[in-house]
Structures are given as structure tokens and as C-alpha cells.
Amino acid sequence: MRRTPIAIVITAAAAILLTACTGPAAKPAYADERLLDAVRSGDETAVSAALADGADPDVRGDSDRPAVLIATRAGDVDIVRLLLAEGADPNAADAIQDSAYLYAGAEGLTDILALTLDHGADVTSTNRYGGTALIPASEHGHVAAVRLLIDAGVDVDHINNLHWTALLEAIILGTGSADHIETVRMLLDAGADPDIADGDGVTPREHAVSRGFTEVVMLLDAARATP
Structure with missing residues (x-):
């Protein structure tokens, strides 16, 4: 059966769209949202999966809070380690000028603090009170x-x-x-x-x-x- 020109155009367009959505470099829909949900729930496996699917390790949630800071505030060392290893910025600050580094220092979260220092924490950075960690x-x-x-x-x-x-x-x-x-x-x-x-x-x-x-x-x- 011969396809009409219109049918050929539609089929080609569908193929292009399918390739764009499923190609190796594509980021699955909602990967960033999945990452935030996984960080909030403390699900390390889901965090790894979202990152593998192209989620931004520096994605921000409520209060402009970076994922690594959300994990830091929860005291989740393993997820902080995973995010930093994937390039999350230990100096990225939220709406009240907290960063993973500054928060870990202030709260005495030494394991996380050490990780942030190992990944380039800015020791000259200051909090909303103008103070160092x-x-x-x-x-x-x-x-x-x-x-x-x-x-x-x-x-x-x-x-x-x-x-x-x-x-x-x-x-x-x-x-x-x-x-x-x-x-x-x-x-x-x-x-x-x-x-x-x-x-x-x-x-x-x-x-x-x-x-x-x-x-x-x-x-x-x-x-x-x-x-």
C-alpha cells in the first residue's frame, strides 16, 4: 500500500520526535523534580537514578534551596557525598544565604563539613549575619x-x-x-x-x-x- 505524501510527512515527524525524546543525550521528563523528591525523602537509590537520567545536581527547591543544602539540613551524609561527587556546588546559597558548607559548619555536621571542604567550599564565604562558618x-x-x-x-x-x-x-x-x-x-x-x-x-x-x-x-x- 502506497503512503500519501501527508502520511510520509507525519511519520517522519513522529520519528524525529521519538528520537529527540529517547536519544542517549536526552534528559527524561521531570528528572530534576525526581531528584528533589528523592533528596527530600532520603532515597539514595532514587537520587542516583535521577542523576543518571540527567538531573541537575544543583537543582533548587523551595526557598531557592539547592538539593545539596536540602540533604545537608537533613544530615544525610551519603546523599550529600553523592551530589558533590556529581558536581553540586557546596557554596550555592538559598534565599537566606545558607549554603551546604555554611550550614554544616554552624550546626557541627562534621562529616558533611569535611565533604564540602574537600569539594571546594569557599572558607571566606559569609552567612546572612556577615559571619564565617x-x-x-x-x-x-x-x-x-x-x-x-x-x-x-x-x-x-x-x-x-x-x-x-x-x-x-x-x-x-x-x-x-x-x-x-x-x-x-x-x-x-x-x-x-x-x-x-x-x-x-x-x-x-x-x-x-x-x-x-x-x-x-x-x-x-x-x-x-x-x-
Whole structure:
């Protein structure tokens, strides 16, 4: 049976469309959405499948939040590792200026923090308060995260929008716990200036004295006495 010219044109067009949709370089429909759903549900297998189908590892969800940050906020180390290995940007920030790197540092998620550093985290990047990852890490007394960040070269004397350094924040917002004392010790050992005052001119030592943090005062005095 002979095809009419119209039938031939329609058949050819259908073949072209089929090739475009199923060719090896094509990205299946909704791959990005599948990736976001898989990250949110913590399904590593589904994340791998979506990435294999061409999903963008830097796809963003609600609040302009990158997939790797969604996984970071969930504490899902394996999915963060997978996304970073596929090229996700550890510095990509959401609507409130959090990135996987900054969030992991602030929350003491050391495994994820180490991964972000291994994949090019910008240690000079700052959060919405103008602070480096080291400042909130010090506030919370996340000793392991503080060590990682110091070793990575974060500026120990960076001053945020409140005119606080990591040292000031560890004292002002800290509890004087063993972890906060160790945090102060590490910062001072790393060269933090014990004389940088807050915006009102109150020094770290004065804040420590007013809070009854005797051991912190001793550390500060020892640091100030060291040439």
C-alpha cells in the first residue's frame, strides 16, 4: 500500500520526535523534580537514578534551596557525598544565604563539613549575619567543626555584622561548658586576638568576667601575656 505524501510527512515527524525524546543525550521528563523528591525523602537509590537520567545536581527547591543544602539540613551524609561527587556546588546559597558548607559548619555536621571542604567550599564565604562558618560553630561549641574550619584557614578574627568575632561569640553566646572552653582555647592557639572588643567596646575578657567564666578568663589572660 502506497503512503500519501501527508502520511510520509507525519511519520517522519513522529520519528524525529521519538528520537529527540529517547536519544542517549536526552534528559527524561521531570528528572530534576525526581531528584528533589528523592533528596527530600532520603532515597539514595532514587537520587542516583535521577542523576543518571540527567538531573541537575544543583537543582533548587523551595526557598531557592539547592538539593545539596536540602540533604545537608537533613544530615544525610551519603546523599550529600553523592551530589558533590556529581558536581553540586557546596557554596550555592538559598534565599537566606545558607549554603551546604555554611550550614554544616554552624550546626557541627562534621562529616558533611569535611565533604564540602574537600569539594571546594569557599572558607571566606559569609552567612546572612556577615559571619564565617567559624563564628556560629564557635557559638555552639562544636569543637570538631571549629578544628576543621581553623585547619581549613578560616580567618579567626573575622568580624560579623554584630561586630563579634568567633572568640566573642563563643563567650557571649556560649555557656562556659567544657566544649566552649576548648573552643576558646583552640581559637587563641590559632592566633585569635583576645583584645578585639565588640561594637560597644567590651572586650572578650570583660564578657567572660561578667559571666563568671573563670577558666575562659585564665585562657584570655595567658594569651594576652604571651608576646
